[in-house]
Amino acid sequence: MKLGMRIKVFSVIALSSLIALLIMLLISYWTFDQGFLTYVNKKEEEQVNYLADTLIEHYLQHNGWSQLERNPREWKEIVEQALPDEMQYFSPRRPRGKGNFRPPPPEHKPRRKRGPNHSHPPPPGGKPPHRPGPPENEQATSENFITRINVLDKNQQRIFGPKLSAEFKLFPMKVESEIIGYIGLKPITQLKNEDALIFSAKQNRAFISAAAISLTLSFIIAYFMAGKIVKPVKKLNKAALDLANGHYEIEVSQNNKDEIGLLANSVNRLAKTLRKNTQTRNKWIADISHELRTPLSVLRGEIEAMIDGVRPLNKQSVLSVEQEVIQLAQLVDDLYELSLSDLGALNYKLAPCDINQIISKSLESFESSFTKNAITVDFSHQSASTMIVADEKRMRQLLTNLLKNTLRYTDSPGTLAIEVHEHAELVKIDIQDSSPGVDKESLPFLFEHLFREDKSRNRATGGAGLGLTICKNIVEAHNGKINAKSSSYGGLWITITLPKS
Numbered sequence: 001m002k003l004g005m006r007i008k009v010f011s012v013i014a015l016s017s018l019i020a021l022l023i024m025l026l027i028s029y030w031t032f033d034q035g036f037l038t039y040v041n042k043k044e045e046e047q048v049n050y051l052a053d054t055l056i057e058h059y060l061q062h063n064g065w066s067q068l069e070r071n072p073r074e075w076k077e078i079v080e081q082a083l084p085d086e087m088q089y090f091s092p093r094r095p096r097g098k099g100n101f102r103p104p105p106p107e108h109k110p111r112r113k114r115g116p117n118h119s120h121p122p123p124p125g126g127k128p129p130h131r132p133g134p135p136e137n138e139q140a141t142s143e144n145f146i147t148r149i150n151v152l153d154k155n156q157q158r159i160f161g162p163k164l165s166a167e168f169k170l171f172p173m174k175v176e177s178e179i180i181g182y183i184g185l186k187p188i189t190q191l192k193n194e195d196a197l198i199f200s201a202k203q204n205r206a207f208i209s210a211a212a213i214s215l216t217l218s219f220i221i222a223y224f225m226a227g228k229i230v231k232p233v234k235k236l237n238k239a240a241l242d243l244a245n246g247h248y249e250i251e252v253s254q255n256n257k258d259e260i261g262l263l264a265n266s267v268n269r270l271a272k273t274l275r276k277n278t279q280t281r282n283k284w285i286a287d288i289s290h291e292l293r294t295p296l297s298v299l300r301g302e303i304e305a306m307i308d309g310v311r312p313l314n315k316q317s318v319l320s321v322e323q324e325v326i327q328l329a330q331l332v333d334d335l336y337e338l339s340l341s342d343l344g345a346l347n348y349k350l351a352p353c354d355i356n357q358i359i360s361k362s363l364e365s366f367e368s369s370f371t372k373n374a375i376t377v378d379f380s381h382q383s384a385s386t387m388i389v390a391d392e393k394r395m396r397q398l399l400t401n402l403l404k405n406t407l408r409y410t411d412s413p414g415t416l417a418i419e420v421h422e423h424a425e426l427v428k429i430d431i432q433d434s435s436p437g438v439d440k441e442s443l444p445f446l447f448e449h450l451f452r453e454d455k456s457r458n459r460a461t462g463g464a465g466l467g468l469t470i471c472k473n474i475v476e477a478h479n480g481k482i483n484a485k486s487s488s489y490g491g492l493w494i495t496i497t498l499p500k501s
Contacts (some may be wrong), residue, residue: 006230013222021211021218028207036200041187044145045171048183052173054078055151059173059180065159068151075160079146148186154179162186232260239267248275288335295328334466338473348391348477355388355395355427355498356381356420362399363418366407374413375406375433381420388427389501390478398474401467402494406433415489427498435490446484447472 058068058078068075150161150168158164161184168184235252242250248271254264302321305311363370363377370377406416414434421428438446447468468484475482480498487493 004230006226009226009229010222013225014219017218017222018215021215025207025211029204032203032207033200036203037188037190044185044188045169047145048149048171048185051079051149052171052183054081055183056173056175056180060175065151065153065181069159072160075151076146079149148188150184152182152184154181156182229260232256232264236260236263236267239271243267243271243274248278291331292328295324295331299324299328334470338466338470348394350389350391350478352387352389353392353395354385355390355429356384356386358392358395359399359418359420359429362396362403365400366403369407370416373407373410375410376413376415378415378417380418382422386420386422386427387500388498390498394474394477398471398496401471402431405467406431406491409436410434410491411436414491417489425500427500429496429498431494431496432487432489433491434487437486437491438484440486443484443486447482 055068055078059065062068068078147162150164151159152164152170153159156164156170159181164184165186168186170182170184172179173181173183232254235254239250239252250271252264252267254261256264299321302311302317302324306313306317311317359379363379367377403416406414410416410433415432416434417430417432419430421430472482475496475498478498480496482494482496485493485495
């Protein structure tokens, strides 16, 4: 079973939300427990300060710690006296009601008289009678606290309480800046008290409830967000299928500026390019058909005329037919070379060559034709040799097509000016001829397939309009540029820029 993109996007967003919430929940658990534990220990340290005041008072009343060492019960009573109500959150709660009250301070508490009615000696061989301790609720109040606290003298010798260890934190007791002893407190490392555990459990349940609500909301939001993300992708998928089926008139509407919007713009540009290419291909086929049909029609007419006896079958008639065949063959050769050039299948053998020498030899081959048509040629260059890395054969083909174009269209008498300018990284070749010129509206289309400017440069002796297209492909194959504009002589100005290497 294949999962749709919406399910995948939803799963990614939901899983990310779940992981984030779990991490937050675990951190909240840990930070709350640690923070609450720190809070409890801090409160107990405050309780130690209360206890210190009571112990200092006891010390001053009895001139030392001897009374406390002899009377363990008094130690517990002092702890109970120093235990304020608001500090009992961490200890088991004492019932509040009748008969449950805080005992008075030690100095006001009546001492129990010892006598026959209050104290009984142990029977021979038996155990001493049970000595009544503090009420059960009082014992529960101080039990947790008293088991983690001790009293030390000024020499840190234990007076009462558990044995001192490295875990204890010492708090000095001072009288007029003189240390009379220490209170040692062992901090809590784990919550065991019922009230504290209940409070912690409530907080954890609140965290879980909040996390569950947040996760549910994130799932709902993720579901709708996934739909919103997938919707334009589905539109793009449909557009791609239409393009694959040859429907190039589609246009994806997309107002987003994100990656989806950029992809939609790219699809629209692709559709526009395919439309243009289709139109160009159709026009190209129509133009080729027209160009081939013209010489074939002429050939067919002449041959039929000779067959019907309208035109005598002699050498002149055969030469006329031959001229049409040559023109047709030239057209087919140009089409074949242009197709190879468009496909990048022409072979280029790059090597250092002198562009000045190539231009000079090309001009020599057209010297008689230019003289016959009264066209004056002016060739100038900055240095004796201008070296570039190029295919010499293709460079001659480039110049031959351009010189043929000038010879075919320039009025007699006319002018042809060629200049070579050498720069640091490139060579610039300017070729200008005299009138007639080309309309500005037609200049951008000169290098297109089968384009011929009808108004002023189309003659009966004109070619098929493939020469400049082939020139453009040759220049671009050498990583160069070619463009056309109006010449200062009244004709056409071709500028060719070629890199030296």
